[in-house]
Amino acid sequence: MGASRRSLLLGAAGAGLALPFAARAQSYRPEYKLSVVGNRPIPFADGAFRWAELVTERSGGRINVKVYPGSQLVGGDQTRELVAMRQGVIDFAVFSTINIAPQVREVGLFQLPFLMPSHRAFDALIRGDVGRDIFGVMERRDVVPLAWGENGFREISNSKRAIRTPDDLRGLKIRFAAGAIFTDIYNALGANPVQMSFADLQPALSTGAVDGQENPINLFLAFRMDTLAQKHLTVWNYVNDPLIFALSKSVWNSFTPADQQLVRECAEQAGRDEIALTRRGLGGEGTDDSAMVELRNRGVEVTVLSAAEKRAFAEKTKPVYDKWAATVGPDLVRKAETAIRAVAS
Template sequence: MSSTSVFTKFAAGLAGAALLSAAFSAQARELSISTVLSDAFPWGQAAEKWAELVEERSEGRLTMRVYPNAQLVAGDQTREFSAMRSGLIDAAVGSTINWSPQVPELNLFSLPFLLPDEAAVDAVTGGAAGETIFAAIESRDVVPLAWGENGFRQLSNSRGAIAAPEDLEGLKIRVVGSPLFQDTFSALGADPTQMSWTDAQPALTTGAVDGQENPLSVFDVARIDQVGQEHLTLWNYMNDPLIFAVNRRVWESLDEADREILREAAVDAGEWEIAMTREQEAERLAAIRERGVEVTELNEAQYQAFVEATESVHQEWVPQIGEALVEAARQAVEAR
């Protein structure tokens, strides 16, 4: 064989390897997204929107598969952040409540009656406090990209109208697995009972617990009034922002262009979901009322009575969350 033939075959081999490498790099990469709720709820729709935008903008180079109902952590939503941090989950649209056991700063949003309205939420997430929280998340090997919103959590029960702290005396209220929630409802004289949402629905049906707290979207879509929750109090006692985030190793494995696609798609999906969630509130409330639920709306004096009844919770939890962070949030709320 001539040296020219050998060179030609060698060059052809190199070209083939280059083409194979290019084809391999062009293959779609699939990332997993964890969410606690399905796309029947705004929360799940936020994850689906993120996936849709990423696939569209990457022209199929990046795809994201959504795993709802916390199925990647066997239904234990409080393990979601740890699983993403360790790399078992690539990405998530997660709750500040569920991630707070691993990121104490996220308890800021669960401080009772800190955030009275949507403008206050936006002032905190969009300001210095929000930046501090994102930095705290990133220090734990998870890269936060954008905010979403699960909404203000309202209170329902099967016993009667709740318009004052004393109306909660002795009521068994299902709460999420956060000590701060336990302390808040204990301060109000209730009997907080921690359980997963899977366990909560049958417990509400049988009367093992008297009430629960959730955003209107969850109350409406899950038809919580059908499990005996005939009384609903609108009290905006805390807001649960959602966070779009990615495992750090996954993030660093992407080139700059794909990182930008992920981030911009998360921001756009978050803004879309926040607007949708807020726009639907009035419609959801009307639908809930039409189903016969008694709705109690607090006046200023009634609201202030709940604020005063939970002051001890702030005194206990502010040092754990970080006094500088809480002060930054309070200043943002006052300046909104």
Template sequence: MKFRRTLLGLAAAATALGMFSTGAMAQAAYKPEYKMSLVLGPPTPWGQAGKIWADLVKERTQGRINIKLYPGVSLIQGDQTREFSALRQGVIDMAVGSTINWSPQVKQLNLFSMPFLMPDYAAIDALTQGEVGKDMFKTLDKAGVVPLAWGENGYREITNSKKPIKSPADLKGMKIRVVGSPIYSDMFTALGANPTQMSWADAQPALASGAVDGQENPLFLFTVLKMQNVGQKFVTTWGYVADPLVFVVNKEIWASWTPADQAIVRQAAADAGKQEIALARKGLVEADKPVLKDIAAMGVTVTQLTPAEREAFVKATRPVYDKWKPTVGADLVAKAEKAIAARQK
């Protein structure tokens, strides 16, 4: 009996030692620093998303997980269209990424770039916070990353150096810088413009020299970068697409963390996402839209389309919508349309 108790004691000790070793190995496997990729840095809402997330994770893990921000997609030489592949391959540990930039690798993400699908912020929320958002996260997980939360880059409005844009005819022949996603080239071609794909780093000197007439981006970027100084004297708010952001982690990195730390990182992403969405919408959801007033005060002509004027753009881009529906997935588009129709405004 005594011998058996001794054996049981030894077994318990071995188990405890094994558990300690496993825990120690897991802890030892943590990297001293994790690399987070961002296209934009602070003071933009996008950059703030990364900073808030990193700060919350460091605080809540008592420094076990330290994250360094790499804005300007500097980990991949500034090529934002390569970010998702680099994340999946482990070149990047984690990211707050754009659905537009990742859509060449994950075709379903083109949903958010379907022209004039989302008429208001309630429509965006109906998608990201509902069943469509859950479907997107399953798709991203299958594509090789761990998605945790949604953020927002905002509605993309059009600016130019030539004249107010009130109708598709006003865009005819204009050279417009677009992101490197084919649906954007299709949309601006349908509107009679001459779309030119280039990185944002290349776009700024092209706008300043007049080689490119205009561009489309969220309005916070206009104020942060003072785009009136690169010839952008006209702004039209048309809300043709919005760009949700996604907080993700590389799968191997995720698996290296304890379940407790995974839960902390997930909750921190959700908390950061909520804060960042509020930052991205600030000045645009209020009745007097102070951001538009700030832009007008810079000597810029701000045009807000009437419903009838906007409808002309919707009609002109409808063939692009229909063309891309099979690529995105007809069932997914139908589910999105249904969710938006049922939204609470």
């Protein structure tokens, strides 16, 4: 065989070997869309931006992730994000477990009233068997969960009066984000629950269409709800809302194993940073109390319930807990209760 022909054949073979790698590199999209509720500066949204920035930076721009805050890819309706991901509208997301609970019944565990008394209890769930079980459920829905975050314990505020007993809630119109369990909780406490997107909440508070709302303190402060007639806030820690950093299975499968590991590590770091930001300033468990001080400096009357006062609310909502535990799954609920007892002892 002549040298020139041998060179041509080798060149063709080399090109053929290179084609799968070139094709794989070219299959990456110019942009990947990440959906999240709200916007900076709230920790929830900050975690999403942090994840996108880490992935884009560490991949050298090969995986270019752009954040679409305010759930704008689903018209502001955060309850549609999971469906939109499965339809290919959303590539990455930081989901609130409250918003996806209507589609994934197991994450409703975290909305069982007064299940988690502390951050230690919360951590025992997301970092243990319960968290792994729930990630397994998500994976069966064409979603790849990579890391946990935390939206925070949801406290209740209103424009009418301090809330210290269940009777204080009677007749108040309280906004909640999503999930029929919240209708049951507030009906059990004698309030009038109103489901409403976050985008509609601020105008509803300013006009008095609703009397109050329940959200983490960091969000209350960031959106200056004290200027929307929310002058009374009760710290009752009735539920906490974990976040799930996830992406669609089809997008995940399009990445090389090395890039999958990169995306996972970035999600885990963003999740750790987001949890620390969520807990900043709340006092106790190793943090300062700057957020509580800020509330009072803004003229908000802050009522912190004792353990005995919380029990009164827990007793009123026990039928709701039992009803929804059956929906979530008795085995998963028992596993969660056991994990919480272990860290409480």
